Amino acid sequence: MSRITIVGGGLVGSLLAIFLAKRGHTVNVYERRGDPRKVDVYAGRSINLVVSHRGWTALRAAGVDETVKAITVPVYARMMHDREGNLNRVPYSIDNKAIYSVSRGELNRRLLTEAEKFPNVTLHFDHRCMDVDLQNATAHFQREEGDHVVVEADVVFGSDGAFSAVRQKMMMGRFTYSQEYIEHDYKEVAFPANADGTPKMDPQCLHIWPRRWFMMMGLANQDGGFTGTLFMPNTHTENAPGFDTVRTPEQVQAFFKAHFADALPIVPDLMDQYLRNPQSSLVIIRCNPWQVNGKVALIGDAAHAIVPFYGEGMNAGYEDCKVLNDLLNEHGDDNWAEVLARYAAKRKPNGDAIADLSLRNFVEMRDLVADPKFLLRRKIEGHLQAKHPDKWLPLYSQVKFSDIEYKDAWKEGLRHDRIMEEVLAMEGVEEKWEGDEVERRALELVRSI
Ligand SMILES: Cc1cc2nc3c(=O)[nH]c(=O)nc-3n(C[C@H](O)[C@H](O)[C@H](O)COP(=O)(O)OP(=O)(O)OC[C@H]3O[C@@H](n4cnc5c(N)ncnc54)[C@H](O)[C@@H]3O)c2cc1C
Incomplete structure (x- = not known):
């Protein structure tokens, strides 16, 4: 069995740890941040995500689908809100299939707890990856306390997200890379539940306010509230406002009144939240190759960061894990050169495709659904x-x-x-x-x- 280093204990790294632990490998996960079960790494924000079929296929294969299902809300349809507040419900499928809304933080915590149940998994928090020796699968970490840790392994996985340190090292060799920021940024706003905990909108719908050049969406949380996300260009144009022209309390009030009037009464502190919450950008990362020397491989956003409009970034990362596990079944656990080469060859074209599909769905969501x-x-x-x-x-x-x-x-x-x-x-x-x-x-x- 192999010694595996996983860099990044986020959504994908934690599931990968479970897959590899089940196979009997010795798995060490190194995460830059603190333990999200002890410290609030999400700064109190209730960001949520959609788990869909591919995600479930992988979670089931890892044996953790039931524990994840318990923290989700099924979503069966899109509910479009027009400017006048009229609603139009469009089911996602003709046979009542659902996608599932889940809190990012809660999902991460569950998977870390599941991973930690394996005696052959050790989680190391507050360890930031600084360097990786690509020939020898040796990784270097800086601990929060300041000391340096050197970890030898047989294989290193970089599941350290869109700004991966592992990928950074791979870029020093023969490596193709592109990074594209889209014009739109996003800002999150929490929609509270009613005082008795009941939701103010249908929780089994993904609510969309499509406004052609910008849009807002709302996804249900288990507590009866919703996470709303406003997507809008950073810089205004002659057609549309931008975050640069919606800054002052007066501008924010006028903007929501003009475009999202039916959301105003259900989010009483919308203005405060808008002014307080950070504006974040969206990046698409494509790179090649995804592995070097059968020793170091990228997985999840580290390999394929995409825009969130299909809600597939994490699902794609989970599918990466499942494909890797299938290849290990097929080619054995001591044949990493073969397995990683096949993994990269199979997944890279799919990473590119979901990047394109996600951009396409943006146009559909903000524009075509109306x-x-x-x-x-x-x-x-x-x-x-x-x-x-x-x-x-x-x-x-x-x-x-x-x-x-x-x-x-x-x-x-x-x-x-x-x-x-x-x-x-x-x-x-x-x-x-x-x-x-x-x-x-x-x-x-x-x-x-
Ligand atoms: C607004 C928004 C909505 C989204 N909605 C959805 C959705 O509905 N469905 C969906 O499937 N996807 C969605 N996504 C995409 C999803 O969030 C990502 O695809 C997913 O988080 C990728 O998981 P990951 O583990 O690869 O990376 P991350 O979640 O970014 O985790 C990487 C981890 O690595 C750690 N790390 C980083 N650098 C280092 C280092 N140097 N050393 C050690 N550790 C390090 C980080 O702290 C982090 O814990 C959305 C994304 C956004 C921005």
Whole structure:
């Protein structure tokens, strides 16, 4: 069995530790921050995330799906809020499938506790990775107290997030890397529950206020509240406000009144929160290769940081862990060179695909979900899927409710666009979308495109 160093005990590092511990490896996890079960590393903020099918597949394979499920809220539909406060509920699937909202901090704490149950796992907090010897899998850490720790291992995994120190070291060799900040930043705002703990909005929906150039969304927490996230350009344009023009109390008040009026009464301290909470940026990181010498590998955001609009960053990282585990089953636990080379070759194209898919979903969420043509397309797709499930699985379902590789889903999604473009161009499609003619035409196109 091997000695494994995991750098980063976040969402992915903690699950990876469980997978590798179950296989009998000696696992040491080194985390820069303090133990989130003892100190509030999330600074009191209730950031939440969505776990979807791929995440569950991995959590189940690691044997921790039940403990995670207990802290989630199922979400079955998008609820769109227009400027006038009208609501439009659009289910995520035709067969009542859900995605699951979970608190980031709570999930991390659970997985660390599960990892620590294995006698062959040791968690080391307040250890910041400073350097990695890529030839020998030796990692160097600076402890909070100031002393330096050198750790020898057989394999080092960098699960240390978008600004990975492990990747930093890999970049000194033959390494391709790109980092792209999108124009939009985000700010989180907590929506409280009613005084009796009941939610103020339907908790089984992801609430979206799409406003074309910017948007807000709200995801339920287990305490009846919601985490709201406002996505908006950092710098205003002639079309849209930006964080730079929504700064003073007067500007904030006017902005929410104009664009999110129905949210104002349910978040009484919205203005204070907006002015107090930090503005954060969103980065896309692509890199190659994901492993060096069969000794050091990247996993999770360290390998593929993406924008959060498909809610798949963590799910993709969990799928990385599951794929790695499957490869170890196939090629054995003492064949790291083979396993890591295969892992990197299999996952890199999928990391790129989910990065592209996530950008695409941003346009869909902030813009298209309020577009009648897009809503009609959704209805036609649902109809087709219901009648011909073997011929049509909408892109969203491929990404969120299946194990189809992201790269294949992306390719199929582009084909769907071409088919739907033709279908939506049919005369009178708005009236006859449920009829035989539209169905026949769509199936014809499915065969020919
Ligand atoms: C607003 C927003 C919403 C999101 N929503 C979703 C969602 O709904 N669903 C989803 O699947 N994903 C979502 N994501 C993405 C998700 O948060 C990430 O993909 C996920 O956190 C990646 O996990 P990770 O463990 O790879 O990295 P991280 O969670 O960043 O963890 C990295 C860990 O490494 C530690 N670390 C960093 N540097 C060092 C070092 N030098 N030495 C030691 N330790 C170090 C950090 O302290 C941290 O604990 C969202 C992201 C954002 C920004």
